[in-house]
Amino acid sequence: MKSVRLRIWGLIAAFTVLASVPFLVPHSAIVGVVAFVPLFALADLLEEHKVKHQNWLTYFPFLFFNAATTFWICWISVAGAIAAIALNALQMFFIFWLFRKFRKRFTGALPYIFFIAAWIAWERVYQDVEISWPWLILGESFATSPHLVQWYEYTGFLGGSLWVLTTSTVVYHLLRGSFKFAYTRRIRGALAFATALLLIVPPVVSAVIYDNVEEKGxxxxxxxxxxxxxxxxxxxxxxxxxxxxxxxxxxxxxxxxxxxxxxxxxxxxxxxxxxxxxxxxxxxxxxxxxxxxxxxxxxxxxxxxxxxxxxxxxxxxxxxxxxxxxxxxxxxxxxxxxxxxxxxxxxxKLVPGTEIIPYQRFIPFLGKIMSAFGGSAGSYGRxxxxxxxxxxxxxxxxxxxxxxxxxxxxxxxxxxxxxxxxxxxxxxxxxxxxxxxxxxxxxxxxxxxxxxxxxxxxxxxxxxxxxxxxxxxxxxxxxxxxxxxxxxxxxxxxxxxxxxxGDIIGRICCFLFLLLTAAWIVRLIMKKGTKKD
CATH class of the missing domain: 3.60.110.10 (Carbon-nitrogen hydrolase)
Known part of the structure; x- marks a missing residue:
């Protein structure tokens, strides 16, 4: 069991580093495209060994990632920073929790498609709510390597999120098939080919676009x-x-x-x-x-x-x-x-807590709570x-x-x-x-x-x-x-x-997430009906 614990914390540390470095170190964004590989492996490990406190152990990676990349909020308010980091991590954890639940009902590639759609749908919706902190949208991580994503003029930054999540998924299955599951040679070859495409094509396309862009006007x-x-x-x-x-x-x-x-x-x-x-x-x-x-x-x-x-x-x-x-x-x-x-x-787009008290018309006491965490007692108009x-x-x-x-x-x-x-x-x-x-x-x-x-x-x-x-x-x-x-x-x-x-990718993922969630609900209802029979 000790070796399992070491592997768990090793995978948590690996995700934290791979996800955080692109936001912090210039020219390092490419490492982030495999950031979720350790997280998928962690989910498998926890399930395989029926480890206790699985929710906490899948919350910690997101908590550490948020803390490593946005710890500087504490310069304004320590309590406010703790709240912001913990709550943003909680939202990320919830998406991963849904993925873990979904794959108990569905097998194959569908759970990973669900996860990608759910994550990007959240990133899209997160931009339009009053309690909004989209600083760590995955596509923003390429700000340290803008030469890699010149195609953002077509996809926007959610295209970067799709690149990260898709590449992580494919690489994870390639490694999983090589070391754990006896995938056929054909499947391993397809995964290797897809990995090569995902690692090579986006940067090459970006380089071609970059060479053809000229200052206009x-x-x-x-x-x-x-x-x-x-x-x-x-x-x-x-x-x-x-x-x-x-x-x-x-x-x-x-x-x-x-x-x-x-x-x-x-x-x-x-x-x-x-x-x-x-x-x-x-x-x-x-x-x-x-x-x-x-x-x-x-x-x-x-x-x-x-x-x-x-x-x-x-x-x-x-x-x-x-x-x-x-x-x-x-x-x-x-x-x-x-x-x-x-x-x-x-x-x-006002900063929650310091410039706006979110949903104050529905939750009037929220202003007092946010003031206690370093926020303002009032709000700007907009x-x-x-x-x-x-x-x-x-x-x-x-x-x-x-x-x-x-x-x-x-x-x-x-x-x-x-x-x-x-x-x-x-x-x-x-x-x-x-x-x-x-x-x-x-x-x-x-x-x-x-x-x-x-x-x-x-x-x-x-x-x-x-x-x-x-x-x-x-x-x-x-x-x-x-x-x-x-x-x-x-x-x-x-x-x-x-x-x-605009964010076509975000809108497609919102639709796909709702569609797959509906399929999930239907399956749960059908299973309950079968049990009654």
Whole structure:
């Protein structure tokens, strides 16, 4: 039994390493395509030896994987990080638990098809619920090796998830047939051939696509500002906003030229912005003064904004009372020119706990629970539908705020709405010098591939940089440095297959999961009926 325990923990460790490394180590994503092989072997081992506590032993791999890749959440809240890691792992465990139950009723390849469909269906649905943390969608792991997945312009990042799960399944059966089961030579040959195809064809196709992608569209000059204002001790009241504004101007001014079309600041660069009285905001006045010196430029500003109402019915679902009136607060990106504010986008994919209390209208006490775990006591308002910003020349600019850039299907809609390039504005200093801000920047490389749109990733603290339509980083800043950088972005108006059609793979897997679940239920009912007879 001791040897069985060692094998169990060895398989748990193997999954944790194979699944985690692609999210953490540059150019390592290929190892993740076999990450689930140890997990399938673990399920067999537990069942074969009738080991106790099987649920715990299949929960631990997902718990360790989540902890290894997103431990940096604890920089914001230790209790919140523990809750987020444990609950996200629990969802992954539940899918694997369903797979283990399903294969007691069905044999052959069907349980593995069920598992693949269930996992990807969960990843798809997970992007559209209020308690959403899609940071560890398997397809995101290729952000460390974007040259392998240039075909994301057709499949989106769920194509990467399908690659991981399918390859793991085929490799597992190849090894299982070689060492444990007496598969026929024909079956072993078919599995070996399928393994070779899965390991060789996607990278080769990606290389061919990469060699044929060229930057499309007019080049425009953009200045991106990384003010590097400490998120904990200076940003929110520790450093006067006028001083923060002067830092912004001092960083941007030396890079400005007659060609500069856009200046971009990070998320929530300024606060207390009354949308009905913008002239009362000091940063707004400083921006207008700046633009008078550079009238050819537009300014994309990140701000916390407010809108006040005389009645509750005028606000969003997150409206809050203050005295005899009501107000909404928003995490906003706004486009400004010398005439004032042209248009706004309010962040819609809000961070559970810190920016939104999920399902508060159905579970009113959830706000108190999340506050105890480090969340906020209130919520931001949000837009019902995605919109893009427009410069004075009518050019569409996508604005993704913070971790909205993790949502591939949401992000791709900016291109469909007419964005020629996308600005991802963020404040990644909350996580300290950890893998968090690096992962966030890399995910923008995948979004560039999916939409074939240049990306300007602008962080208060983290990484600010330019990413081209191939997903290559053309320049970037370092960690913890106040700096501005200037670069050209290309205005691409062509749409990729993924930009137009979205997560087809996710929709197919949702249908397949429901179909197989229905078959499972029918079989259970029939079995009960047989027992009664």
């Amino acid at each position: 007019e080049a425009v000059e953009v200045v991106a500002i990384q003010p590097n204002i400490d998120a904990y001790y200076e940003k929110h009241g520790g450093l006067d906003q006028d001083i923060q504004d002067s830092i912004m101007v001092a960083l941007a001014e030396p890079l400005m030229s007659s060609r500069t079309r856009y200046v971009v600041t990070p998320e929530t660069f300024t606060f207390d912005f009354d949308l009905d009285r913008p002239s009362t905001n000091g940063t707004y006045k400083h921006v207008l003064e700046f633009l008078k010196r550079y009238p050819g430029a537009d300014f994309l500003l990140g701000s916390v904004t407010y809108r006040f109402y005389s009645s509750k019915a005028q606000g969003t679902s997150a409206v809050k009372p203050i005295g005899n009136i009501w107000y909404d607060s928003f995490n906003t990106a706004m486009m400004i020119d010398t005439t004032g504010i042209m248009n706004l986008y309010h962040k819609s 837009q019902d539908q995605l919109s893009i910003l427009h410069g004075r020349d009518g050019l569409g600019v996508g604005a993704m705020i913070c971790y909205e850039s993790v949502y591939g299907d949401y992000y791709r809609q900016t291109a469909k709405l007419g964005a020629g390039f996308v600005a991802v504005i963020t404040n990644d200093g909350w996580w300290g010098d950890t893998p968090g801000y690096k992962q966030h920047f890399r995910y923008a490389q995948l979004r560039a591939i999916e939409t074939r749109r240049d990306v300007v990733h602008v962080a208060n603290t983290g990484i600010t940089g330019f990413i081209d339509q191939k997903g290559d980083v053309t320049q970037h800043t370092g960690w913890w440095e106040p700096v501005a950088i200037k670069g050209d972005v290309h205005i691409n108006k062509d749409l990729t297959f993924y930009s137009v059609n």
